[in-house]
Amino acid sequence: MKHAHCQEVPNIISQHKVLLESADDVLDLASTREDGESELIYNALSSFAISLKSHIEFENNEFYSKLLQDVQDSAEDTAHVKEFIEEMGRIADVVFAFLDRYDSPQKIGGDIDRFGKDFGRIVGILILRMESEETSVYFIDC
Numbered sequence: 722m723k724h725a726h727c728q729e730v731p732n733i734i735s736q737h738k739v740l741l742e743s744a745d746d747v748l749d750l751a752s753t754r755e756d757g758e759s760e761l762i763y764n765a766l767s768s769f770a771i772s773l774k775s776h777i778e779f780e781n782n783e784f785y786s787k788l789l790q791d792v793q794d795s796a797e798d799t800a801h802v803k804e805f806i807e808e809m810g811r812i813a814d815v816v817f818a819f820l821d822r823y824d825s826p827q828k829i830g831g832d833i834d835r836f837g838k839d840f841g842r843i844v845g846i847l848i849l850r851m852e853s854e855e856t857s858v859y860f861i862d863c
């Protein structure tokens with residue numbers, strides 16, 4: 722029988738795609754650097770933040786709790802899964818600190834180059850994380 726968390730994998734991977742698409746929207750807007758763009762960037766960043774928050778909520782409250790239960794039920798060691806989950810907590814802290822730093826169109830427009838670089842770094846961190854999720858813990862015993 723398939724484990725409970727396995728049923729959620731297609732859904733969670735499609736959430737990653739949505740997240741990456743909204744990150745791309747922000748990056749595209751930030752790279753055009755036209756006047757009045759900071760309002761648009763701020764709106765795109767807000768959509769990205771909403772996707773990210775709902776993904777993290779789903780991952781923590783639904784997915785990772787099922788995954789941990791499944792690993793426990795198979796009498797496997799849960800330590801590395803817990804560690805993996807905690808790492809996401811630290812990544813989320815970094816991303817939310819970034820979002821706090823740019824919480825208005827004015828702050829984004831104040832130094833748009835810096836914003837673009839900072840956001841590029843955030844996206845890089847998230848891409849690495851998503852790749853490692855999709856190639857490791859998501860599919861444990863699936």
Ligand SMILES: [Fe+2]
Nearest residue numbers: 737780851854
């Ligand atoms: Fe994820």
